[in-house]
Amino acid sequence: MAEVAVKQVRKSYGDTEVIHGIDVDITDGEFVVLVGPSGCGKSTLLRMIAGLEEITSGDIHIGERRVNHLPPNQRDIAMVFQSYALYPHKTVEANMGFSLKLKKMDKAAIKKRVADAAEILGLTPYLGRYPRALSGGQRQRVAMGRAIVRDPQVFLFDEPLSNLDAKLRVQMRTEIRELHQRLQTTTIYVTHDQIEAMTMADKIVVLNGGNVEQIGSPLDLYDRPKNSFVASFIGSPAMNLFDGKIEKSGADNVQVSVGGTVLNLPGFNDLEPGRAVRLGVRPEHLQLAETGLPATVRVVEPTGPEIHVVFQFGAGELTAVFRERHALSTGDQVHLGIDTNHFHLFGADDGLRIEP
Known part of the structure; x- marks a missing residue:
């Protein structure tokens, strides 16, 4: 060896x-x-x-x-x-x-x-x-x-x-x-x-x-x-990446606007308002919610232990993976919440990870 x-x-x-x-x-x-x-x-x-x-x-x-x-x-x-x-x-x-x-x-x-x-x-x-x-x-x-x-x-x-x-x-x-x-x-x-x-x-x-x-x-x-x-x-299905902008930052919290929706995300501060970023969320860290990202069901893919769902979001699409067997059909309109313990921010200009 x-x-x-x-x-x-x-x-x-x-x-x-x-x-x-x-x-x-x-x-x-x-x-x-x-x-x-x-x-x-x-x-x-x-x-x-x-x-x-x-x-x-x-x-x-x-x-x-x-x-x-x-x-x-x-x-x-x-x-x-x-x-x-x-x-x-x-x-x-x-x-x-x-x-x-x-x-x-x-x-x-x-x-x-x-x-x-x-x-x-x-x-x-x-x-x-x-x-x-x-x-x-x-x-x-x-x-x-x-x-x-x-x-x-x-x-x-x-x-x-x-x-x-x-x-x-x-x-x-x-x-x-x-x-x-x-x-x-x-x-x-x-x-x-x-x-x-x-x-x-x-x-x-x-x-x-x-x-x-x-x-x-x-x-x-x-x-x-x-x-x-x-x-x-790395990851299958791939991580969802959303173009966004810093609206407000401070006190260990940041507000990011994504597709017209403002999200409150913990763990970040001192990020410049107006900065263009990319928000990364893995499919398993999205869940159905009362408020959040508005999305329309495009494709439902049951795999057995999980359900993979492709949604229309704005002009693009995103993928969510659910362990629960939600009754979703093409055309359904829902809101998706983000697990705020699991998300990523990257610079829109250089693609590099932004550390908390």
């Missing part, structure tokens, strides 16, 4: 810079998820750590070694891709042990490593099968087993669950997390799915446009997003 340090790493293709001086420190044994929208640079960063992409400037260290110019096979890493990349003409056992065979490892040692990895992943009954006789989840386990047998310092996962159906994705998330808890190998995992990031990571790195927006634990990012981008990206 090893620490991974990314220091002021930049990547350019010609005159176009796609990674803009990223710094990320990953401690020994940590499970770190790189997350962000398509094109944010997360897979490019992973490939630079793996040695599959050259870096334009900066440094990457794995353990005590600077690996900028080392080829992938000398970095002591193992990578699991979105595509399983299994040899169709080889059995599960042969697929898992192939990299060790190339290293000319003793046959008995290869067999033991493969057997141990198969036991961990529940693949022992399938060692004699070919990939065509396996399900998608079993193929992904074989790809993971091929990485495990190498006993690397670092595991790299590049959107490994994208090809699986929804139910299997949930199962494999649990299995990968349990695997990490058992092996305690430093792991870097790339996904665009923030639910995967929230449920699997020790630490999340949120990327946007080739920059790091925020680094922190899943709940840190959920409860205290650094800016409006992180606030809207």
Whole structure:
């Protein structure tokens, strides 16, 4: 196992810079998820750590070694891709042990490593099968087993669950997390799915446009997003963001006008009247009320344990999540109150979080 340090790493293709001086420190044994929208640079960063992409400037260290110019096979890493990349003409056992065979490892040692990895992943009954006789989840386990047998310092996962159906994705998330808890190998995992990031990571790195927006634990990012981008990206359904203006501030209380409604919100003072802000409220922190934000029901989505409701609010829309089974129908007009223990204010100009 090893620490991974990314220091002021930049990547350019010609005159176009796609990674803009990223710094990320990953401690020994940590499970770190790189997350962000398509094109944010997360897979490019992973490939630079793996040695599959050259870096334009900066440094990457794995353990005590600077690996900028080392080829992938000398970095002591193992990578699991979105595509399983299994040899169709080889059995599960042969697929898992192939990299060790190339290293000319003793046959008995290869067999033991493969057997141990198969036991961990529940693949022992399938060692004699070919990939065509396996399900998608079993193929992904074989790809993971091929990485495990190498006993690397670092595991790299590049959107490994994208090809699986929804139910299997949930199962494999649990299995990968349990695997990490058992092996305690430093792991870097790339996904665009923030639910995967929230449920699997020790630490999340949120990327946007080739920059790091925020680094922190899943709940840190959920409860205290650094800016409006992180606030809207982390969480499903996404946080509601409303354009507003400070009407009055003082005595640990602020009045914010949103869509013609003035809200009294605690915990803030000395904010300049007239300042443009964005009010952030997560869907679970809205409730039906006698007064509050006037809204019209557009779509009702029962999920079983919860009801997700999309409302028309002014020229835009907002989403609320209710545990109670309210009898709501399209066109109903209601008022929504805000849980004043759970809201966020961001600057309208820079998007940065405004602290109480």
